[in-house]
Amino acid sequence: MQDIPFVVNQNQAIVFGTGVLDQLPQRVAKFGKRVLLCTGRSAKQRGLLDRTMKLLEGFEVVHFDHISPNPKAEEVAQALALMKTMDAPTDVVVAVGGGSIMDFAKAVAASYASQRPVTELFGVDTVDRALPVIAVPTTHGTGSEVTKYAIITHQGKKLAISDTKILPAVALIDPVLTYSMPAEVAVDTSLDALSHLTEAYFSALCNPVTEAFAEKGLAYMAPYVKTLNNLNEEGHYYLTLASMMGGIAINLSGSGLVHAMGYPFTSEFGVPHGRANALIMPALFKFNAEAVPHKYAKLSELLNSEDLSTLLKELNHLYGYDAELKHITVDEAKLQRWAEGVVANQRLMRSAPRKPTVEQVVALYKQVLALE
Ligand SMILES: [Fe+2]
Numbered sequence: 221m222q223d224i225p226f227v228v229n230q231n232q233a234i235v236f237g238t239g240v241l242d243q244l245p246q247r248v249a250k251f252g253k254r255v256l257l258c259t260g261r262s263a264k265q266r267g268l269l270d271r272t273m274k275l276l277e278g279f280e281v282v283h284f285d286h287i288s289p290n291p292k293a294e295e296v297a298q299a300l301a302l303m304k305t306m307d308a309p310t311d312v313v314v315a316v317g318g319g320s321i322m323d324f325a326k327a328v329a330a331s332y333a334s335q336r337p338v339t340e341l342f343g344v345d346t347v348d349r350a351l352p353v354i355a356v357p358t359t360h361g362t363g364s365e366v367t368k369y370a371i372i373t374h375q376g377k378k379l380a381i382s383d384t385k386i387l388p389a390v391a392l393i394d395p396v397l398t399y400s401m402p403a404e405v406a407v408d409t410s411l412d413a414l415s416h417l418t419e420a421y422f423s424a425l426c427n428p429v430t431e432a433f434a435e436k437g438l439a440y441m442a443p444y445v446k447t448l449n450n451l452n453e454e455g456h457y458y459l460t461l462a463s464m465m466g467g468i469a470i471n472l473s474g475s476g477l478v479h480a481m482g483y484p485f486t487s488e489f490g491v492p493h494g495r496a497n498a499l500i501m502p503a504l505f506k507f508n509a510e511a512v513p514h515k516y517a518k519l520s521e522l523l524n525s526e527d528l529s530t531l532l533k534e535l536n537h538l539y540g541y542d543a544e545l546k547h548i549t550v551d552e553a554k555l556q557r558w559a560e561g562v563v564a565n566q567r568l569m570r571s572a573p574r575k576p577t578v579e580q581v582v583a584l585y586k587q588v589l590a591l592e
Pocket of ligand 1: 412415475479
């Protein structure tokens, strides 16, 4: 018997199912009248902005959509300035979009209610208070609708706020909203979800509840891993479930060094987050296997494969991700700087099942980049 105490902190309503977006007005009304609505710019072309605005008729809505794929601290400040133009305080933040939009909304909600610039909120348990957030995901990947994390780029670095106060009050998950995702985005985000399910399972902080979510999420995802660029509606539906479960899994037990190692690929070379993680996974999971071979074997089995890293390499090839590596140019000094950043990332090192040294992280990067 492994008698290790654990806490499950998932204090939110998770509303899942076809058509649940229509519940938005009554969900918003519970928090008040004045709404900050955050969306991506594509919501307009997709008709989603009009649909959401119609649902929010009768509320006082300020709309903000100047949000980069990797949202910036300056953009959070811009949204705060816009909120100040409302006649009275904002009651609730609604985020309709992918992970960036939801992360952004969580950061704004914290910065506004705490009356502190977002740059003071990076770290763990730093938030004084936050406005309630209603998160409506339109992709299946980040699971941000069910996590306490917001990743914001500041001075070229991806930095995290990690605080249960920014866990969205409501995750309104309508799988239909993901059906029209471009194939490339579906692959990138699904592989982010895969990285969450696997990293949380590997996590040193993994508990039986995390395991249950990770195993079930992987079971939903496994039949589709080789056809993520050609999903039918059923595929999108199950990937949306898997993504939510991956989000809960990392919310409970953290992601890990796949994320830490992938961040510079994104911030310095613009590699999409899920793709960066996909490139890192094969080498890092082999490294993890030395410490927790039973978990490696179980994850291989859950994905119906002989060997987890071999499968993940195949996926990188199948989706053309290995071609991305050509654009990533590094020298020894840069690798050293990246590796030092990874080892200094206490939040993600804490959950690593095997804690590497700086030299080992450099060697892992070299394997990923096929430099040795
Ligand atoms: Fe992620």
